[in-house]
Amino acid sequence: MHFDTLALKATHQADPTTGAVVPPIHLATTFARDEANELTGPYLYTRPNNPNREALETALATLEGGAVGMAFGSGQAATMTLLQALSPGDHVLVATDSYYGTPALLEQVFHPWGLTYTRVHMDDLDAVKQSMHENTRLVWCETPSNPLLTITDLLTVARLAHDAGALCVCDNTWATPVLQRPLELNCDIVMHSTSKYLSGHSDVLGGALVFKRNDEFAQRVRSLQSLSGAVPSPFDCWLISRGIKTLGVRMRAQMATAQAVADFLDGHPSVEKVHYPGLPNHPDRALIAQQMNGPGAMLSVQVNGGAAEALAFIGKLKLFTRATSLGGVESLIEHRASVEGPNSTTPANLLRVSIGLEHAEDLIADLAQALR
Template sequence: MHFDTLALRATHQSDPTTGAVVPPIFLSTTFARDEANELPANYIYTRPNNPTREALEKALAILEGGVTAMAFGSGQAAAMTLFQALRPGDHVLLSADAYYGTPALLEQVFHPWGLTYTRVDMSDLDAVQASLHENTRVVWCETPSNPMLSITDLLLVSQLAHEVGAICVCDNTWATPVLQRPLDFNCDVVMHSTTKYISGHSDVLGGALIFKRDNEFTQRVRLLQGLSGAVPSPFDCWLVSRGIKTLGIRVRAQSLTAQAVADFLDGHPAVEKVHYPGLSNHPDRELIQQQMNGPGAMLSVQVKGDAPKALQFIGRLKLFTRATSLGGVESLIEHRASVEGPTSVTPKNLLRLSIGLEHAEDLIADLAQALA
C-alpha cells in the first residue's frame, strides 16, 4: 500500500456512535465504571491511557512498521523516558552530530544519575565498533543528522549494536517515515519529534517512540510513560493525527523545493558549502539511495565569512522566517551555533534551512538577493 493511502487509513476512524467522519477528541481525564464497578473499556485515567492518544499511537506504529508506539508531550520527553528505562552504570553510544538537546539530556540529567555516554562519528564504522562496550545498552543514531546532514548506515550500525546486546535507536524526525523507515533496517526503536513534519503546522508540541518488538524493555518504557505523565493532551494528539493525513504530500513537495534550493546554493560564489543529501556530489550518495526514498526538505549552508557575515545574510531575507524548529509549511532559517549556545561545535558560518511550501522560484529569488 502506498504511503499516502496508509496514512489516511491509519488516521481515519469514523465515530461508531454518530458516524462522524472526523474522529472526536476525548478530553475526559477520567472514565466511569458500570454498576458492577467494572470499566466498560480499557480506560481508567487519561495519564496512562486515552482513546485519542491511543489512536495516534496506533497510526504511528503503522507508518513506521512497528508493533507498538508511545506518544509523548515532546521529543525530549520521549528521549528522556527511553533513557530513564536504562540503569545506572549503563552506557549509551551517541552520534557526534545530533540534535543538541539529546547530549544535553545525557550530560546534565543522566550522567550525574549514573549513565555514561560516548559521542562518535556514526559514519565511521570502525570508530563505532571501537566505542562499544560490554555495558553499552543503547546506540542512538540520527540520520540525516542535525545540523550537518551526515548519513548513518542503519543496517550496519544496528548490526554492531546487536553484537554487544544493545538496541539501536534512530531519531527519524528529519526523514519521516515518508522517506525512511529505520525499523526496516533492523533498528529497534524509532524516535520522532512529532512537533516537526508529522504534525507539520508549527502549532503543536509532541514526541513519539515506535518499537519493533513489544518486549520487557518496551513495557518498562510504557510503565515510565504512565508513571511520569510525560504525555500529550488529547487535543495535541488529535492535531498530530490530523497532520499525518497530509504528511506524504507535504514532505514530497517540500523535498522537491529543497532540491532546487540546494542546487542553486551549491557552487554559488558567496557559499562555502552546502549540506544536503540530494546533491550529486554527496559522499554517501549510494547509501542515501539505498536507505532513503528522497533527500528531504532540510539543508544547511555555510556562507563564506564568519558568524556576523552569516547573520547579515539572513537579516536581508524576506520570505524566510528567522526562527527555531522545522518541518512546518513555512520556510525557516536560523544561525544554528547561536541557538546551541557557547558549547556548540557547529561551524559559526552555518545556517540551517527548513524548506516549506512556498514556490521554489520565490525562495531562490529571495536567497539570491540576500547573497548579492
C-alpha cells in the first residue's frame, strides 16, 4: 500500500460494540473480573496495557515495518527505557550531532550507573568502525541529525554494528516513516518522539520504539516499560493515532514549503549557511536519494554574525513562532544554542526551523523582511 492508505488502515478500528467509526478513549485504569475472579477481557490494569495504547503500538509497528511497537510517555522515556535494558559495563556509540537529550541521559544518568559511551561523527564511517569496543552493545544513529541535518549511511553503520555484535538504533523523528524506514536498512530498532510529526499538532507528549524482531531484548524493554510506568495516557495515545491519519499529507505539504524556504535562504547575502538535505549542493545527495523519499521539513540556518545577530533576526519575525519543538502545523524557529544551555556545541549563529502549513510565499516574505 501507499503510505497514506497504510496510515489510515493502521489507525482505523471501528468500535465493535457501538460501530462508532472513531474509536473511543478508554480512560479506565483497571478492568473487571467475573464471579470466578477471571478477567472479562484481555486487560488487567492500564500501566501494562490499555486498548488505546495497544492500538497505537500496533499502528507504529505497521508503519515502520517492525514486529512490535512500544509507546512511551515521551521520547526521552523511550530512550531511557532502551538504555535501561543494557547492563552496567556495556558501551554505547552515539552520534556527535544528535538530540542533546540523548548524550545528556548517557552522561548524567547512565554513566554513573555503569554504562560507557563514545560520541562519534556518524558520517565518518572509518571513525565509527574504529570507535567500536569489545563491549559495544548499542549504536545510536540519528538521521537527519539535530540540529545540523547530517546524514548517516544507515546500511553501512548497521553492518558495522552487527559485525561488532551490537544493535543499531535510529532516531527517525525528523524523517518519519513517510520518508525513511530504518528497519528496511538493517537497523534493529527505531525511536520516535511522537510529540513531533506523528501527532503533528503540538498538543501531546509521547515517544515510541519499534523493534525489527520481537526477541528477548525487545521483551526485556517491554518488561521495563511496564515496571517503570513510562507510558502515555489513553488520551495521549488517541491523539497520536489521530495525528498519524494525516501524517503523509502534512509531511508532503510541509516538505514542499521547506524546500522553497531553503532555496530562498541559500545564497542570501545575510546568511552564512543553510543546512537542508534538499539543496542541490548537499554533499550527500546520492545517499539521501538511496535511503530517503524526500528531504523533510526541518532546516537550520546560520545567519551572518553570532548569537546577537541571530536573536535580533528572529525577534523581527511575525509569522514564525519562537518556540522549542518541531513537527507541528505551525512554523517554529529557535536559537538552538540558547535552548541547549552553556555546554551546547551548536554554532552560536544557528537557528533551527520547523516548517508548518502556512503558505510558502508568506513565510518567505516574513524571512525577507526580517533579514533586511
